[in-house]
Amino acid sequence: MDALSAHGYHVTRCQDPVTADQLKPTTIIRAGLLYVENEDPDALSAVERLIAASDFEWVALIDPQRSTHPSVRYALGQLFHSVHSPDDIPGLHCLLLHIVRRHATAAIAMNRSSFQVAGKKIVSRAPCMRRVIEQIQVVAGVNAPVFITGESGTGKELAARAIHELSPRADAPFITVNCGAIPPNLIQSELFGYEKGAFTDANNRRMGKIEAASGGTLFLDEVSELPYDLQANFLRFIESGSISRLGSHRETHTDVRIIAASNRDVPLLVEEGRFRQDLFYRLNVLEIRMPPLRERKQDIEPLVELFFERFKHYRPPGLVGISPQAMRLLHEHDWPGNIRELMNTVCRAMLMSDTPFIEVADLPIDNPNRPRRPATLEEIRQQAERTTIVNALKRSRHNVARASRELGVSRVTLYRLMDKYDIQRLDDRP
Incomplete structure (x- = not known):
């Protein structure tokens, strides 16, 4: 280990795979070395779990001339990047240098996955979000309905805006309708519009959201909250491309691209008879899943940097960053509110901090050692x-x-x- 440290490596030593597994949430690791001291086949399961859960390569340190147990020999060939002699330090240094450079190349590729949308920046280092960005860029050029799924706060509306701004409809309107925020008795008039005298207080003719989005994109947020009796009317609009205002018998043709989103399990709602199956199939032509923040925790640090820049007008004089302890707490939190919760947490911490760095005490996060909610x-x-x-x-x-x-x-x-x-x-x- 001293020889590796002399080559400039930061080495953390662990006694067993269980101890090594506990390092992963808080330590940046580029490569793993496992010294095979005794050949206990029963210990292979712990080693396999450790390697399977790692996002870096492992090298087994063992004398190549030494005879090994058949199951251990098989594991060495299947699980490890390579097997190396612990005495060959120059060769090990060359091997580790190759692994580290490959990780650096991957990091550069991940950092390029960002672009501007409606004055905001989509930024990510996580492979799952890079795939989402690629999907957005592909579906933007296809004039078909898109269904975006994901928990609240994962950025579904931002993804919908990105699809619109990258599409040929970018110069036309982008109209958002939050189906869960409009009272059920008003949502039909909100979507389809109405004629003067169609109902009490209808003193003037009003254009609906669908008509207002003609030539552009209509984004139906929380579409699962659309009343069941209105879903048939909306399905007819998708199939015909025409609408009728309330109180009118005249049909108006509209050219609208539909993007829908929901944080609920819509296929389950279909099975329960609470959402029309035919409407779901028409909306779910192209699907994009927005991953929750707990699945992309490598994005926490760049997101915090992004929020620091976006809300710099909240930043008191002398505040320059966030302490390592506070950043570790952000990584340990489960983030049920996802990116929206992270943004509000950072913004509040910036307002409350009176030191050069945001500390743990400035973060409105519960004790990370408390029992987490049981997994479903x-x-x-x-x-x-x-x-x-x-x-x-x-x-x-x-x-x-x-x-x-x-x-x-x-x-x-x-x-x-x-x-x-x-x-x-x-x-x-x-």
Whole structure:
């Protein structure tokens, strides 16, 4: 270890895989070294879990001339980037330098995934968000309905605006309708408009949101809250491209692209009979899933920097940044409110801080050591499924055909699951 430190590496030593696993949330690691001191096949499961959950390469340190247990030898070949002699420090330095440079190349590629939307910046280092940005750029040029899913605060409206601004309709209106914020008895007139005298207090003719968006994009936020009896009328508009104002028998043709979004499980609402299946199919032609912040925690630091710049008018004189302890607390938080919660937290901390750096006491976050909410059955199932796929890919050296045979699924299904769980394909690695 001293020899590696002399080459400029920052080395953290751990006694066992469990201790090493605890470092990951708070420490930036570029490579892992595992010294094979005793060959206990029973310890392989802990090693496999550690490597499968890591986003960096591991090197096994063992004497190449030493005979090994068959199961240990198999694990060395399947799980590790390479096997190296602990005595060959120059060779190990060359190998680690190669791994670190590859990570640096990946970091540069991740930092390029950003662009401006409506005066705001979409920025990300997470592979799952890079895929979202790529999807946005692709679907923007296709004149078809888009359905955006994701929890509250993940940026669904910003994604919808990005699709509009990158599309040929960018110079036309972008009209937003929050279906959950309009009373059910008013939403029909809000969408379709009305003629004078159509109902009490209708003193003048009014254009609806659909007509106002003609030539541009209509964004239906929280479309799952659309009243069931109105869904048939909206489906007819999508199919015909025409609307009738309340109190009028004359149809008006509109050229509108529909982007819908919801933070609810709409397929479940369809099964329960609370959302029309035919309308869901018409809205869900192209789908984009916005990942929650807890799945992209590597974005917390660049987002904090972005908010520091955006809200610099809130920044008191002398405040220059955030302390490492406070940044660690931000990484440990679960962020149920996602990016919106992070933005409000940083903004409040900037207002409350009276020191050069935002400290832990300035953050309105509960004690991170408190018990977290129990995981749902769906979250447990998804985590187990992702871990199983990652382990199978590790064992097969990312040979999808072999992994799919081991898992008992087709290659197409495995590729779909890899995309779903943001598991990087071998040919996508920098």
